[in-house]
Amino acid sequence: MATPPDNRIILAIGAGLAIILAIVLALLFTRGGGSEAPAGPKGNLQVDVAEPESLEPTRQLRCFVEGQFVGMLTLDECARRNGLATEALDVGIDETGELVAAPTASLAPPPTLPPVQVEDVPPVIDSPVEPVDTPSRPGAACLRHTGSDWRSLSSNMGMEACVRALYSGTCVRPGEARYGRWGDMTLRLVPGRVEQSSDNTNFRTLTEQDRRTCTFPELG
Known part of the structure; x- marks a missing residue:
């Protein structure tokens, strides 16, 4: 006569099957509902202006x-x-x-030049004193164009210092420009470089700009 199966064995087998079924169902729900990663931001293309x-x-x-x-x-x-x-x-x-x-600078053409400031010149008086050579000034006036007028940053500054004072930390977008003056020279910041012009019309590159930091490595 066959011995009836132990109830404890039956219960253990049933518990094991229930655990396996729960694991299978959890995997199926995970694959069906939450496996797709959320879409990342689109349209974040970045293009180096210089390339x-x-x-x-x-x-x-x-x-x-x-x-x-x-x-x-x-x-x-x-x-x-x-x-x-x-x-x-x-x-x-x-x-x-x-x-x-x-x-280049199509959205910001060169502004009208600032008025020339004429200093009063005292009358020349003949004297027997021999002329003395005076050293030339180390710099020139540095001005920034604000969009409506010119504002002086310094009456006597070197060109490199003027460029840094005008444009360090500033970058412009394609077609835009920022203008300044150093002495009789027009300075213009465009994407990736600063340009200079002696006639306020024809510009040539003065120094390159780092587009990531908006600084001028060539100027030190």
């Missing part, structure tokens, strides 16, 4: 011509609309987070 060649030729961006937005164009098309070479455009991110291209 427009890294863009894809077919990538469209906001294009400005003579200070006016003309639509979404490729970099080559935007350059043609401006009558410039591709490398003559400043490229970067505008305040809305959109990729934008514009000619």
Whole structure:
């Protein structure tokens, strides 16, 4: 006659099956409901203003011509609309987070030059005293254009010190510019560099700017 199974064995087997079933159900719920990671932020593309060649030729961006937005164009098309070479455009991110291209300082043309201050010159009196050579001034006046007028930062400052006083810690977006004066020289901050002009029209690079720190490593 067969011996009936021990109730304790049956209970142990049942408990083990219940544990296994609970584990399987937990895995199924985890895979079905919570496995998908939340989508990260989109549209956070960052482009170095100094490297427009890294863009894809077919990538469209906001294009400005003579200070006016003309639509979404490729970099080559935007350059043609401006009558410039591709490398003559400043490229970067505008305040809305959109990729934008514009000619250098197209949104901020040079302001009118500050009035020339004429110092009163005393009359020349003949005297037998021999002329004495006087050393030339080590610097010149440094001025900042505020958007409406010119404000003096110093009446006698070196050029490098003037550039740092005007622009250290400041970066501008494509098409924008900040203007200053050092003596008879117009200074202009554009994306990635400071430019200089002796006629307030034709500019050439004075020093490069580090776009990450908005400083001027070349000036020390």
